[in-house]
Amino acid sequence: MVWSLVKIVLFVAAIALLTLGAGYLSESGEGIRIAVAGWEYTLDPLQTVIAALVLLILVWLFIRLAGLAVAILKFLTGDETALSRYFDRNRERKGYQALADGMMAVASGEGRLAISKAAKAERYLNRPDLTNLLTAQAAEMIGDTKKASEVYKRLLSDDRTRFVGIRGLMKQKLSEGDTETALKLAEKAYALKPKHEEVQDVLLKLQAEKGDWKGARVTLGQKLRQGLLPRDVHRRRDAVLALQEAKGIFAEGTPIEAREAAIGANRLSPDLIPAAVMAARSYIAEGRPKYASRVILKAWEAQPHPDLAAAFAEIAPEENPSERLKRFESLLRLRPDHAETKLLRAELNIAAEDFPAARRALGDLPETDPTARSLTIMAAIERGEGADDAAVRGWLARALTASRGPQWCCDKCHNIQADWAPICDNCGGFDTLSWREPPHGGVPLPHGAEMLPLIVGSPARRAEAEEEAAAYAEGAEEAESPRPPDASEEEIEDAPVEEPEAVALARGLRPEN
Incomplete structure (x- = not known):
C-alpha cells in the first residue's frame, strides 16, 4: 500500500514537471524558423520539442523496418536470423x-x-x-x-551410438540362437565399454558355452576389479573355470600341465568336489598319496560325496576290505552323522562281510531317509545275514520306486544331471549345479557301477559283480527279478528297471558257503 502511494505521488510529480516545462517553453518567446522549398515554418519552443520527438520516432521506425527487410532477405537465403530461430x-x-x-x-x-x-x-x-x-x-x-x-x-556409423547398435545386434543374435556371431559382437561391445555389467555377463556366458575358459577367467577378473562380484563368489567361479581349463588341457594330451591346473583349481575352491577329485587323482598319478588324502579329507569335511570316496579308494586299490575299512576311518570320522558317511561305512562293512556292523552303521536311514541306495544296502545286508528271498525282494522292490537321494541338481530350473558340469544343460545357468536331493523324482544313480570297486575288495569278486550287474541291465540274465511278495506277473513285467547295482549287491556280495 505504501509503494502504491509512492508511485501515485511520483506520477503526479512527473506530470507537474512536464506541465511546468511546457509552460516555460511557451512563455520564453523564442522559437525556430524553418525554410524549405520556398515554404517557411515558425515553431515555438514547445512545438520544436514535439517535432524533435516525432522525428526521433520516425528514425527509429525506419531503422527497425530496414532491419526487418534485411532479416527477411537473410531468411530467404538460408542464413540464421531471429525469424529462422523462431521457426526452429x-x-x-x-x-x-x-x-x-x-x-x-x-x-x-x-x-x-x-x-x-x-x-x-x-x-x-x-x-x-x-x-x-x-x-x-x-x-x-x-x-x-x-x-x-x-x-x-x-x-554403427556414429561413434556416440556404436555401442548401442552393437548391443542391439548382439541381443538379436542371441534370440536367434546364433551364439557365434553374438560372441563376436559381445567382444566388440566389451571393448567399447568394459565396465558395462550386462555385456560382461553375456560375454562370460558365451565364453563358457564355447569353452573359452581362459577368456572367461579374464572377464570374471574384470568383474571382480570393478566391484561387481563378491570376492568369495569370484573365487568359487574362478575355480570352476580353472577346473574346466584343466580338463581341456588334459584332453589335449599334456597330463603334467593338466595335473597342475587341477591342483590350482582345487586350491581356489577346496570344497568344489570335481576339482578335489581331479586334484587327488593328479596327486595319485604323481605318486603323492598323502597329498591326495589331504585334498579328499578337506573336501569331504565340506561336503561328503561318493566321488570323493571313490577317489580315496584309488589311493590304495590293492588293499583288502579290512585294510580299506581301517584306512577309511580317517575319512569317516570327519562327518560321522552325515548320511553319506553312514552309507559309505555300511558299504565298507558289507565288502568286509561284517553284516551286523553294516546294519549298525546304516542305523535308521532306511526308515527316516529311504533312498534307493540305502534300501539296496539293506537288501545286501539281509542277503548276507541269510534272510529269505522274500525279505530281500521286499527291500529291492522298495528301492526301485524310492528317491534317488542327492544328485547334481540345478538351483535355477531344478534340472537333474548325472554328472557335474559348469553350465546347466537345461537353462544354461553358470555354476548352478549343487549336490542335493531334488524336489521330485530323479535319474538313475550315476555312481552305482563306479562304487562297486569300493565295496568289493578282491578283483575276482569285483569282476563277478560287474558282470552280473551288466547282464541284469541288458536283460540277459535269466535269474528271477526283484519283486515284492504280493506283486503280480504283469506288474513285474511293467516295473521299471533302474538299479542294476541292487542285484549286484544282493548277489555279488553273497557270502560263500
Missing part, C-alpha cells in the same frame, strides 16, 4: 513432443504408433541418434526384426 524453436518443440509421444507408445506397447511418432520426430529434429533407437525398439516390439536390424546397423 517451433519445429524443435513439435519434434520433442513427437519423440515423447513415441516413448510413451513404446512403454504402452503400441509399436506401430511409436514408429510413426519416431518418423515424425526425425522430420522435425534431424536427430537419428534418438529417433533410430526408438524405431529399433518399436520394430522389435512388433516383431519386425529386419527393420530393427537395419536401424541398429545405421547406429
